Amino acid sequence: MKISELFNKNKTVFSLEIFPPKKTSSVDTIYDTLDQLKDIHPDFVSVTYGAGGSIVNNLTCEIASIIKNKYGIEAVAHLTCVNCTKEDVDSILDQLKQNNIENILALRGDINPEYTPKKDFKHASDLAGYISKKGGFNISGACYPECHVEAPSPEEDILNLKKKVEAGVSSLTTQLFFDNNVFYNFMENVRKAGISVPVEAGIMPVTNKKQIERMVSMCGASLPSKFVKMIQKYDGNQEALRDAGIAYAVDQIVDLISNGAEGIHLYTMNNPLVACRISEAIKNLL
Numbered sequence: 001m002k003i004s005e006l007f008n009k010n011k012t013v014f015s016l017e018i019f020p021p022k023k024t025s026s027v028d029t030i031y032d033t034l035d036q037l038k039d040i041h042p043d044f045v046s047v048t049y050g051a052g053g054s055i056v057n058n059l060t061c062e063i064a065s066i067i068k069n070k071y072g073i074e075a076v077a078h079l080t081c082v083n084c085t086k087e088d089v090d091s092i093l094d095q096l097k098q099n100n101i102e103n104i105l106a107l108r109g110d111i112n113p114e115y116t117p118k119k120d121f122k123h124a125s126d127l128a129g130y131i132s133k134k135g136g137f138n139i140s141g142a143c144y145p146e147c148h149v150e151a152p153s154p155e156e157d158i159l160n161l162k163k164k165v166e167a168g169v170s171s172l173t174t175q176l177f178f179d180n181n182v183f184y185n186f187m188e189n190v191r192k193a194g195i196s197v198p199v200e201a202g203i204m205p206v207t208n209k210k211q212i213e214r215m216v217s218m219c220g221a222s223l224p225s226k227f228v229k230m231i232q233k234y235d236g237n238q239e240a241l242r243d244a245g246i247a248y249a250v251d252q253i254v255d256l257i258s259n260g261a262e263g264i265h266l267y268t269m270n271n272p273l274v275a276c277r278i279s280e281a282i283k284n285l286l
């Protein structure tokens with residue numbers, strides 16, 4: 001099923017994101033994660049893709065295939081283009097087709113100084129346009145309520161987002177944010193710009209201080225004082241911080257659903273316990 005069909009059904013779409021196991025762990029570890037996540041009955045699960053090129057990324061397709069063909073849950077394969085040629089993308093699309101995967105999250109990927117970017121695709125919109133022309137896939141894209149770090153201004157970032165939608169993207173998922181007002185302001189500007197596709201709100205439950213520091217340095221999410229106080233209070237008590245992080249994420253999600261968010265995308269960080277507790281708390285609200 002194409003995930004665009006999930007929206008507008010009088011139900012908030014609820015999806016999960018996982019990443020392939022690190023090189024040092026066996027791919028089998030993903031089964032433990034999926035065994036627990038399947039009981040949540042998400043509308044779909046998306047699988048991330050590294051920005052290092054196609055060779056290191058076969059696992060994305062393999063795991064998306066397990067989700068779709070073994071667990072019977074709709075799967076979205078992320079695909080970053082910064083280090084891909086058209087031939088690389090063609091080969092990945094073939095692989096996805098062979099595995100019955102119909103949904104792709106088309107991304108540029110972060111520019112890694114270790115790799116010289118390939119020239120075929122400069123932006124995610126180029127990849128979305130390329131896949132759209134080839135046909136057969138539903139394409140989604142990423143968006144940034146606090147503006148992408150490289151964009152000259154929030155206004156230009158939204159104009160660029162519009163190009164991505166015009167290139168064939170049928171729904172969007174946001175970068176994580178901890179302040180719902182940031183999302184509501186962003187949505188107002190997105191709709192004003194004439195972008196009408198559904199937007200899922202990306203929520204990351206915070207479970208440890210290091211994770212927050214890493215995330216904030218990567219994506220520049222702003223931290224509301226309520227959130228900072230929570231971290232300060234429970235820093236050093238891992239279980240308490242995890243419980244507080246879950247409560248914070250649930251609070252965000254309840255507010256988002258009450259305010260009409262079309263979808264919630266949970267960055268699970270491959271932590272089924274946290275994802276299951278959040279899902280249990282919100283299952284009657286979706």
Ligand code: FAD
Pocket residue numbers: 047048049050051078079080105106107108109110111122123124125141142143148149150151152156157158160161163164173174175176202
């Ligand atoms: P783009 O849409 O290309 O945007 C990048 C920059 O270029 C922005 O500043 C934008 O304003 C500008 N721009 C865009 N289009 C144009 C245009 N046509 N003309 C001029 N300027 C333009 N990274 C991974 O490596 N693997 C993943 O699996 C992954 N999954 C993600 C999932 C989500 C939901 C999100 C929000 C991010 C994810 N990322 C992932 C991170 C993402 O790759 C980075 O944020 C990257 O820096 C930008 O990717 P993009 O697809 O948004 O790029």
